[in-house]
Amino acid sequence: MGNFADWQLGTYFAGLAGEKPVHPFSFRQLERRAEAALTARDPRLWDYVAGGAGDESTQEANVAAFGRRGIMPRMLAGAADRDLSVSLFGLTLPSPVFMAPVGVIGVCAEDQHGDLAAARASAATGVPLVGSTLMSDPLEDVVAAAGDTPAFFQLYTPSDREVAESLVNRAADAGYRALVVTLDTWTLGYRPRDLRHGVFPQLRGECLANYASDPVFRSRLAKSPEDDPEAFVAHWAMVFGNSRLTWDYLAWLRSVSRLPVVLKGICSPDDVRRAADAGVDGIYCSNHGGRQAASAPALGFLPGVVAAAGKLPVLFDSGIRSGVDVVKALALGATAVGIGRPYAYAAAAAGEDPSGGIEHLLRWILAEADLTMGLNGYRAVRDLAGATFAL
Numbered sequence: 272m273g274n275f276a277d278w279q280l281g282t283y284f285a286g287l288a289g290e291k292p293v294h295p296f297s298f299r300q301l302e303r304r305a306e307a308a309l310t311a312r313d314p315r316l317w318d319y320v321a322g323g324a325g326d327e328s329t330q331e332a333n334v335a336a337f338g339r340r341g342i343m344p345r346m347l348a349g350a351a352d353r354d355l356s357v358s359l360f361g362l363t364l365p366s367p368v369f370m371a372p373v374g375v376i377g378v379c380a381e382d383q384h385g386d387l388a389a390a391r392a393s394a395a396t397g398v399p400l401v402g403s404t405l406m407s408d409p410l411e412d413v414v415a416a417a418g419d420t421p422a423f424f425q426l427y428t429p430s431d432r433e434v435a436e437s438l439v440n441r442a443a444d445a446g447y448r449a450l451v452v453t454l455d456t457w458t459l460g461y462r463p464r465d466l467r468h469g470v471f472p473q474l475r476g477e478c479l480a481n482y483a484s485d486p487v488f489r490s491r492l493a494k495s496p497e498d499d500p501e502a503f504v505a506h507w508a509m510v511f512g513n514s515r516l517t518w519d520y521l522a523w524l525r526s527v528s529r530l531p532v533v534l535k536g537i538c539s540p541d542d543v544r545r546a547a548d549a550g551v552d553g554i555y556c557s558n559h560g561g562r563q564a565a566s567a568p569a570l571g572f573l574p575g576v577v578a579a580a581g582k583l584p585v586l587f588d589s590g591i592r593s594g595v596d597v598v599k600a601l602a603l604g605a606t607a608v609g610i611g612r613p614y615a616y617a618a619a620a621a622g623e624d625p626s627g628g629i630e631h632l633l634r635w636i637l638a639e640a641d642l643t644m645g646l647n648g649y650r651a652v653r654d655l656a657g658a659t660f661a662l
Contacts, residue, residue: 274353275366275641278634294621294631298592298613301632305616309379315468320375320615322464323561329568330561333590336568340599343659345648353641354651359584359607360449360531360552362421366637367601367652369399370629371557371588371609372425372451372535377407377478379618380625386413388618392629394418396637401425401451401609404438405478411445425451425535428520429510436527437487443529450528451555451586452521455536457512460563473511476504521549533586536563538572540579547583553606555586560611570600577604594639598647602658610636 282292295301302321309317323330357367370393376385386406390413393400397420402413404427414422424442429435439450465471472478482488483496483503491510496503513520525532531552536559537543543554556576558569569589577585587600588609597608613636614629621628649655 274645275355275634275637276353276645278638294617294628296635301613301616301620304620305379308381308619308622312381315465315470316375316378316472318464318468319471320379320612320619322462324460324462324563325565326463327561329558329565330590332568333558333561333570334592336570337590337592337596337599340570340603341661342599342602342643342647342655343661344646348648348650350645350648350650352650353645355637355641355644357607357652362448364399364421364607365397366640367605367607368597368633368636368640369401369423369586369607369609370614370633371611372401372403372453373611373615374403374405374427375472375478376403376615376618377405377480378472379615381619381622382625383407385615385618385625387416388625389614389629390414390416390422391626392614392633393420393422395626395630396420396633398633398637399423402447403427403478404481405473406480407478409480409484410438410442410447414445414447421448423447423449423451423533424530425453427453427456427511428513428516428524430513430515431488431491431510432523434482434485434488434491434510435524437485438481439524439528439530441481441485447530449533449552450530451533451535452524453535453559454516455557455559455563457514457516459512460559461565462562474504474508476500479504479507482507518545518549521546521551525550535586537576538566538569540575543576543579543583547579547581551583553584553586554580555588556605557586557588557609560589570603573600573603573605594636594641595643597636597640598643598649598655601652602655602660604656 355366379385401423403425424447533553535555537554584606587605600608617628617632618625
Protein backbone atom coordinates (compact mmCIF):
# COMPACT_ATOMS: atom_id res chain seq x y z
CA MET A 272 0.00 0.00 0.00
CA GLY A 273 1.40 3.39 -0.98
CA ASN A 274 1.50 6.60 0.99
CA PHE A 275 -1.39 9.07 0.82
CA ALA A 276 1.14 11.58 -0.54
CA ASP A 277 1.45 9.53 -3.75
CA TRP A 278 -1.87 11.07 -4.82
CA GLN A 279 -0.23 14.34 -5.80
CA LEU A 280 1.94 12.57 -8.39
CA GLY A 281 -1.21 11.99 -10.41
CA THR A 282 -1.75 15.72 -10.67
CA TYR A 283 1.78 16.29 -11.93
CA PHE A 284 1.54 13.49 -14.50
CA ALA A 285 -1.85 14.77 -15.66
CA GLY A 286 -0.26 18.19 -16.08
CA LEU A 287 2.40 16.70 -18.34
CA ALA A 288 -0.45 15.42 -20.50
CA GLY A 289 -1.94 18.91 -20.70
CA GLU A 290 -4.68 18.39 -18.13
CA LYS A 291 -5.22 21.45 -15.94
CA PRO A 292 -6.37 20.89 -12.33
CA VAL A 293 -10.02 21.77 -11.70
CA HIS A 294 -10.11 22.06 -7.90
CA PRO A 295 -8.04 24.26 -5.57
CA PHE A 296 -5.13 23.02 -3.49
CA SER A 297 -5.14 25.54 -0.62
CA PHE A 298 -7.71 26.68 1.90
CA ARG A 299 -7.50 30.34 0.92
CA GLN A 300 -8.22 29.58 -2.70
CA LEU A 301 -11.02 27.21 -1.70
CA GLU A 302 -12.59 29.83 0.57
CA ARG A 303 -12.59 32.45 -2.19
CA ARG A 304 -14.31 30.09 -4.62
CA ALA A 305 -16.88 29.01 -2.05
CA GLU A 306 -17.68 32.60 -1.11
CA ALA A 307 -18.23 33.52 -4.74
CA ALA A 308 -20.42 30.48 -5.38
CA LEU A 309 -22.59 30.77 -2.26
CA THR A 310 -22.93 34.54 -2.41
CA ALA A 311 -24.15 34.27 -5.99
CA ARG A 312 -26.79 31.76 -4.89
CA ASP A 313 -27.79 33.33 -1.55
CA PRO A 314 -25.67 35.72 0.56
CA ARG A 315 -27.53 34.53 3.66
CA LEU A 316 -26.20 31.03 3.13
CA TRP A 317 -22.60 32.21 2.86
CA ASP A 318 -22.96 34.17 6.11
CA TYR A 319 -24.45 31.14 7.85
CA VAL A 320 -21.64 28.82 6.77
CA ALA A 321 -18.73 31.24 7.22
CA GLY A 322 -19.96 33.11 10.29
CA GLY A 323 -19.35 32.56 13.97
CA ALA A 324 -20.34 33.71 17.43
CA GLY A 325 -20.05 37.33 18.49
CA ASP A 326 -17.21 39.21 16.83
CA GLU A 327 -15.93 35.90 15.43
CA SER A 328 -12.67 36.22 17.35
CA THR A 329 -13.05 32.68 18.69
CA GLN A 330 -13.17 31.06 15.27
CA GLU A 331 -10.23 33.24 14.20
CA ALA A 332 -8.33 32.18 17.33
CA ASN A 333 -9.07 28.52 16.53
CA VAL A 334 -7.13 28.90 13.29
CA ALA A 335 -4.39 31.13 14.67
CA ALA A 336 -3.63 28.68 17.49
CA PHE A 337 -2.17 26.21 14.99
CA GLY A 338 0.22 28.82 13.63
CA ARG A 339 1.74 29.29 17.06
CA ARG A 340 2.88 25.67 17.24
CA GLY A 341 5.42 23.87 15.10
CA ILE A 342 6.67 20.28 15.24
CA MET A 343 10.42 19.81 15.59
CA PRO A 344 11.73 17.94 12.48
CA ARG A 345 13.68 14.69 12.98
CA MET A 346 15.98 13.69 10.13
CA LEU A 347 17.29 10.25 9.06
CA ALA A 348 14.27 8.69 10.76
CA GLY A 349 13.45 6.16 8.03
CA ALA A 350 10.03 7.68 7.33
CA ALA A 351 9.83 7.00 3.60
CA ASP A 352 6.88 4.66 4.20
CA ARG A 353 4.13 5.78 6.54
CA ASP A 354 1.19 4.22 8.31
CA LEU A 355 -1.55 6.70 9.23
CA SER A 356 -4.06 4.09 10.41
CA VAL A 357 -5.79 4.43 13.76
CA SER A 358 -8.18 2.35 15.87
CA LEU A 359 -11.50 3.86 16.93
CA PHE A 360 -14.52 2.14 18.50
CA GLY A 361 -13.25 -1.27 17.47
CA LEU A 362 -12.65 -0.12 13.90
CA THR A 363 -9.34 0.15 12.08
CA LEU A 364 -9.44 3.29 9.95
CA PRO A 365 -6.89 4.00 7.18
CA SER A 366 -6.30 7.52 8.47
CA PRO A 367 -7.07 9.67 11.54
CA VAL A 368 -9.14 12.14 9.49
CA PHE A 369 -12.94 12.35 9.57
CA MET A 370 -15.59 14.75 8.34
CA ALA A 371 -17.09 16.61 11.30
CA PRO A 372 -20.86 17.13 11.36
CA VAL A 373 -21.94 20.13 9.27
CA GLY A 374 -25.64 20.80 9.63
CA VAL A 375 -25.93 22.75 6.42
CA ILE A 376 -23.74 20.64 4.12
CA GLY A 377 -26.90 19.57 2.30
CA VAL A 378 -27.63 23.03 0.92
CA CYS A 379 -23.97 23.94 0.39
CA ALA A 380 -24.09 21.71 -2.67
CA GLU A 381 -25.59 23.20 -5.79
CA ASP A 382 -27.97 20.25 -6.14
CA GLN A 383 -29.09 20.54 -2.48
CA HIS A 384 -27.84 17.02 -1.69
CA GLY A 385 -24.55 17.78 0.01
CA ASP A 386 -25.00 15.07 2.63
CA LEU A 387 -25.08 12.45 -0.11
CA ALA A 388 -22.10 14.09 -1.79
CA ALA A 389 -20.11 13.93 1.45
CA ALA A 390 -21.08 10.29 1.91
CA ARG A 391 -19.98 9.42 -1.62
CA ALA A 392 -16.65 11.17 -0.99
CA SER A 393 -16.37 9.15 2.21
CA ALA A 394 -16.90 5.94 0.26
CA ALA A 395 -14.23 6.94 -2.26
CA THR A 396 -11.56 7.95 0.27
CA GLY A 397 -12.21 5.85 3.38
CA VAL A 398 -12.61 9.03 5.45
CA PRO A 399 -15.58 8.58 7.82
CA LEU A 400 -18.47 11.03 7.83
CA VAL A 401 -20.15 12.17 11.01
CA GLY A 402 -23.59 12.84 9.60
CA SER A 403 -25.53 15.66 11.22
CA THR A 404 -29.06 15.40 12.56
CA LEU A 405 -29.71 18.35 10.24
CA MET A 406 -29.57 16.59 6.86
CA SER A 407 -31.14 17.35 3.52
CA ASP A 408 -31.67 13.64 2.89
CA PRO A 409 -32.79 10.96 5.38
CA LEU A 410 -30.01 9.45 7.48
CA GLU A 411 -30.67 6.00 5.99
CA ASP A 412 -29.93 7.24 2.45
CA VAL A 413 -26.79 9.03 3.59
CA VAL A 414 -25.17 6.07 5.35
CA ALA A 415 -26.00 3.84 2.38
CA ALA A 416 -24.10 6.24 0.10
CA ALA A 417 -21.00 5.89 2.32
CA GLY A 418 -20.62 2.28 1.20
CA ASP A 419 -18.13 0.26 3.24
CA THR A 420 -16.64 3.30 5.00
CA PRO A 421 -17.91 3.54 8.59
CA ALA A 422 -20.17 6.49 9.39
CA PHE A 423 -21.16 8.04 12.71
CA PHE A 424 -24.38 9.87 13.58
CA GLN A 425 -24.40 13.23 15.34
CA LEU A 426 -27.40 13.89 17.57
CA TYR A 427 -28.84 17.25 18.50
CA THR A 428 -30.88 16.14 21.49
CA PRO A 429 -34.51 17.26 21.07
CA SER A 430 -36.59 18.10 24.12
CA ASP A 431 -38.99 15.32 23.09
CA ARG A 432 -37.31 12.13 24.38
CA GLU A 433 -39.37 9.85 22.20
CA VAL A 434 -38.17 11.71 19.11
CA ALA A 435 -34.59 11.45 20.40
CA GLU A 436 -34.95 7.72 20.94
CA SER A 437 -36.45 7.29 17.48
CA LEU A 438 -33.51 9.08 15.84
CA VAL A 439 -31.00 7.02 17.87
CA ASN A 440 -32.71 3.76 16.93
CA ARG A 441 -32.90 4.72 13.27
CA ALA A 442 -29.18 5.47 13.26
CA ALA A 443 -28.35 2.10 14.79
CA ASP A 444 -30.68 0.25 12.44
CA ALA A 445 -29.23 2.04 9.41
CA GLY A 446 -25.68 1.00 10.23
CA TYR A 447 -24.03 4.01 11.83
CA ARG A 448 -21.19 2.90 14.09
CA ALA A 449 -21.28 5.49 16.90
CA LEU A 450 -23.51 8.20 18.32
CA VAL A 451 -21.94 11.65 18.63
CA VAL A 452 -23.98 13.78 21.05
CA THR A 453 -23.51 17.53 20.66
CA LEU A 454 -23.68 19.28 24.02
CA ASP A 455 -23.14 22.94 23.20
CA THR A 456 -26.15 23.66 20.99
CA TRP A 457 -29.17 23.36 23.26
CA THR A 458 -29.80 26.94 22.12
CA LEU A 459 -28.31 29.03 19.34
CA GLY A 460 -25.19 31.08 19.95
CA TYR A 461 -25.14 34.83 19.32
CA ARG A 462 -24.46 35.08 15.59
CA PRO A 463 -24.56 38.64 14.23
CA ARG A 464 -24.33 37.57 10.59
CA ASP A 465 -27.50 35.48 10.87
CA LEU A 466 -29.25 38.11 12.96
CA ARG A 467 -28.57 40.66 10.24
CA HIS A 468 -30.69 38.57 7.86
CA GLY A 469 -33.25 37.65 10.51
CA VAL A 470 -33.36 34.00 9.49
CA PHE A 471 -31.30 30.85 9.20
CA PRO A 472 -31.72 27.86 6.86
CA GLN A 473 -33.67 25.53 9.16
CA LEU A 474 -36.39 28.12 9.72
CA ARG A 475 -36.86 28.07 5.96
CA GLY A 476 -37.46 24.33 6.20
CA GLU A 477 -34.01 23.34 4.94
CA CYS A 478 -31.90 20.44 6.28
CA LEU A 479 -34.80 18.90 8.21
CA ALA A 480 -35.15 15.62 6.29
CA ASN A 481 -34.52 13.47 9.38
CA TYR A 482 -37.44 15.08 11.17
CA ALA A 483 -39.74 14.99 8.15
CA SER A 484 -39.00 11.28 7.73
CA ASP A 485 -39.24 10.37 11.40
CA PRO A 486 -42.48 8.55 12.33
CA VAL A 487 -42.47 9.77 15.93
CA PHE A 488 -41.89 13.39 14.97
CA ARG A 489 -44.57 13.17 12.29
CA SER A 490 -47.01 11.78 14.85
CA ARG A 491 -46.78 15.10 16.72
CA LEU A 492 -48.15 17.03 13.75
CA ALA A 493 -51.80 17.60 12.84
CA LYS A 494 -50.85 17.52 9.16
CA SER A 495 -47.90 16.08 7.31
CA PRO A 496 -44.81 18.26 6.71
CA GLU A 497 -45.70 18.19 3.03
CA ASP A 498 -49.23 19.50 3.64
CA ASP A 499 -48.35 22.10 6.29
CA PRO A 500 -44.66 22.99 6.07
CA GLU A 501 -45.03 26.05 8.29
CA ALA A 502 -46.46 24.03 11.18
CA PHE A 503 -43.74 21.42 10.64
CA VAL A 504 -40.97 24.00 10.95
CA ALA A 505 -42.65 25.66 13.92
CA HIS A 506 -42.81 22.37 15.81
CA TRP A 507 -39.19 21.60 14.93
CA ALA A 508 -38.16 24.97 16.40
CA MET A 509 -40.02 24.10 19.60
CA VAL A 510 -38.30 20.76 20.19
CA PHE A 511 -34.87 21.18 18.55
CA GLY A 512 -32.97 22.33 21.65
CA ASN A 513 -33.01 20.72 25.07
CA SER A 514 -32.36 23.31 27.77
CA ARG A 515 -32.60 20.56 30.40
CA LEU A 516 -29.62 18.66 29.02
CA THR A 517 -27.77 17.38 32.11
CA TRP A 518 -25.69 14.41 33.21
CA ASP A 519 -28.96 12.71 34.19
CA TYR A 520 -30.12 12.99 30.58
CA LEU A 521 -26.90 11.32 29.49
CA ALA A 522 -27.67 8.31 31.67
CA TRP A 523 -31.06 7.98 29.94
CA LEU A 524 -29.49 8.37 26.50
CA ARG A 525 -26.95 5.65 27.18
CA SER A 526 -29.76 3.38 28.29
CA VAL A 527 -31.50 3.65 24.90
CA SER A 528 -28.44 3.67 22.64
CA ARG A 529 -27.06 0.47 21.12
CA LEU A 530 -24.11 2.46 19.76
CA PRO A 531 -20.93 3.75 21.41
CA VAL A 532 -21.67 7.22 22.83
CA VAL A 533 -19.28 10.11 22.21
CA LEU A 534 -19.77 13.52 23.85
CA LYS A 535 -19.04 16.47 21.55
CA GLY A 536 -18.14 19.84 23.04
CA ILE A 537 -16.19 18.61 26.08
CA CYS A 538 -13.31 21.01 26.81
CA SER A 539 -12.90 20.84 30.60
CA PRO A 540 -10.77 18.09 32.19
CA ASP A 541 -13.32 17.90 35.02
CA ASP A 542 -16.08 17.22 32.48
CA VAL A 543 -13.89 14.59 30.82
CA ARG A 544 -13.47 12.74 34.11
CA ARG A 545 -17.19 12.95 34.84
CA ALA A 546 -17.98 11.64 31.36
CA ALA A 547 -15.56 8.76 31.86
CA ASP A 548 -17.22 7.92 35.17
CA ALA A 549 -20.57 7.92 33.35
CA GLY A 550 -19.26 5.25 30.97
CA VAL A 551 -19.05 7.14 27.69
CA ASP A 552 -17.04 5.62 24.89
CA GLY A 553 -15.25 8.72 23.61
CA ILE A 554 -14.62 12.43 24.13
CA TYR A 555 -14.93 15.00 21.35
CA CYS A 556 -12.98 18.19 22.14
CA SER A 557 -14.53 21.04 20.13
CA ASN A 558 -15.87 24.56 20.51
CA HIS A 559 -18.16 24.12 17.50
CA GLY A 560 -15.74 25.98 15.25
CA GLY A 561 -16.36 29.16 17.23
CA ARG A 562 -20.04 29.21 16.21
CA GLN A 563 -21.63 28.79 19.62
CA ALA A 564 -19.99 30.17 22.79
CA ALA A 565 -17.20 32.70 22.38
CA SER A 566 -14.26 31.27 24.29
CA ALA A 567 -10.60 30.26 24.04
CA PRO A 568 -9.25 28.43 20.96
CA ALA A 569 -10.16 24.76 21.06
CA LEU A 570 -6.56 23.66 20.48
CA GLY A 571 -5.64 25.15 23.84
CA PHE A 572 -8.06 22.79 25.57
CA LEU A 573 -6.85 19.65 23.81
CA PRO A 574 -3.81 18.70 25.97
CA GLY A 575 -5.83 18.89 29.19
CA VAL A 576 -8.66 16.88 27.68
CA VAL A 577 -6.25 14.18 26.47
CA ALA A 578 -4.55 13.95 29.87
CA ALA A 579 -7.89 13.55 31.65
CA ALA A 580 -9.29 11.07 29.10
CA GLY A 581 -6.77 8.33 29.85
CA LYS A 582 -7.53 5.44 27.52
CA LEU A 583 -10.68 7.00 26.10
CA PRO A 584 -10.30 8.09 22.46
CA VAL A 585 -10.34 11.85 21.93
CA LEU A 586 -11.77 13.31 18.74
CA PHE A 587 -10.99 16.92 17.89
CA ASP A 588 -12.18 19.66 15.56
CA SER A 589 -12.26 23.48 15.33
CA GLY A 590 -9.77 25.43 13.25
CA ILE A 591 -8.47 22.62 11.04
CA ARG A 592 -7.57 24.10 7.66
CA SER A 593 -4.81 21.82 6.38
CA GLY A 594 -3.06 18.49 6.69
CA VAL A 595 -0.40 20.26 8.74
CA ASP A 596 -3.08 21.19 11.28
CA VAL A 597 -4.19 17.56 11.41
CA VAL A 598 -0.67 16.43 12.33
CA LYS A 599 -0.33 19.11 15.02
CA ALA A 600 -3.61 18.03 16.65
CA LEU A 601 -2.47 14.39 16.55
CA ALA A 602 0.82 15.35 18.16
CA LEU A 603 -1.14 16.98 21.00
CA GLY A 604 -2.89 13.66 21.62
CA ALA A 605 -6.01 13.61 19.46
CA THR A 606 -7.01 10.13 18.28
CA ALA A 607 -8.82 11.44 15.22
CA VAL A 608 -9.20 14.91 13.71
CA GLY A 609 -12.29 16.39 12.08
CA ILE A 610 -12.54 18.65 9.04
CA GLY A 611 -15.51 21.05 9.11
CA ARG A 612 -15.81 24.25 7.09
CA PRO A 613 -13.26 23.15 4.45
CA TYR A 614 -15.44 20.35 3.13
CA ALA A 615 -18.53 22.57 3.21
CA TYR A 616 -16.59 25.06 1.13
CA ALA A 617 -15.43 22.27 -1.18
CA ALA A 618 -19.03 21.20 -1.81
CA ALA A 619 -20.02 24.75 -2.67
CA ALA A 620 -16.98 25.58 -4.80
CA ALA A 621 -17.28 22.44 -6.94
CA GLY A 622 -20.53 23.49 -8.62
CA GLU A 623 -22.16 20.53 -10.34
CA ASP A 624 -19.71 18.03 -8.81
CA PRO A 625 -19.88 18.49 -5.02
CA SER A 626 -18.81 14.90 -4.33
CA GLY A 627 -15.75 15.34 -6.52
CA GLY A 628 -14.91 18.60 -4.79
CA ILE A 629 -15.11 17.04 -1.34
CA GLU A 630 -13.12 13.99 -2.45
CA HIS A 631 -10.40 16.27 -3.84
CA LEU A 632 -10.24 18.19 -0.56
CA LEU A 633 -9.95 15.01 1.50
CA ARG A 634 -7.20 13.61 -0.71
CA TRP A 635 -5.35 16.91 -0.47
CA ILE A 636 -5.66 16.95 3.34
CA LEU A 637 -4.51 13.32 3.57
CA ALA A 638 -1.57 13.92 1.20
CA GLU A 639 -0.46 17.02 3.10
CA ALA A 640 -0.75 15.29 6.48
CA ASP A 641 1.19 12.31 5.16
CA LEU A 642 3.94 14.50 3.71
CA THR A 643 4.11 16.56 6.89
CA MET A 644 4.71 13.43 8.92
CA GLY A 645 7.23 11.94 6.51
CA LEU A 646 9.28 15.07 5.93
CA ASN A 647 9.42 15.71 9.66
CA GLY A 648 10.53 12.16 10.41
CA TYR A 649 7.40 10.43 11.77
CA ARG A 650 6.44 7.06 10.32
CA ALA A 651 3.16 6.45 12.16
CA VAL A 652 0.56 8.35 14.15
CA ARG A 653 1.77 6.72 17.35
CA ASP A 654 5.25 8.18 16.80
CA LEU A 655 3.82 11.70 17.10
CA ALA A 656 3.37 11.12 20.83
CA GLY A 657 7.06 11.85 21.20
CA ALA A 658 7.04 14.97 19.03
CA THR A 659 8.67 18.12 20.38
CA PHE A 660 6.92 21.41 19.73
CA ALA A 661 8.72 24.60 18.76
CA LEU A 662 6.70 27.68 19.68
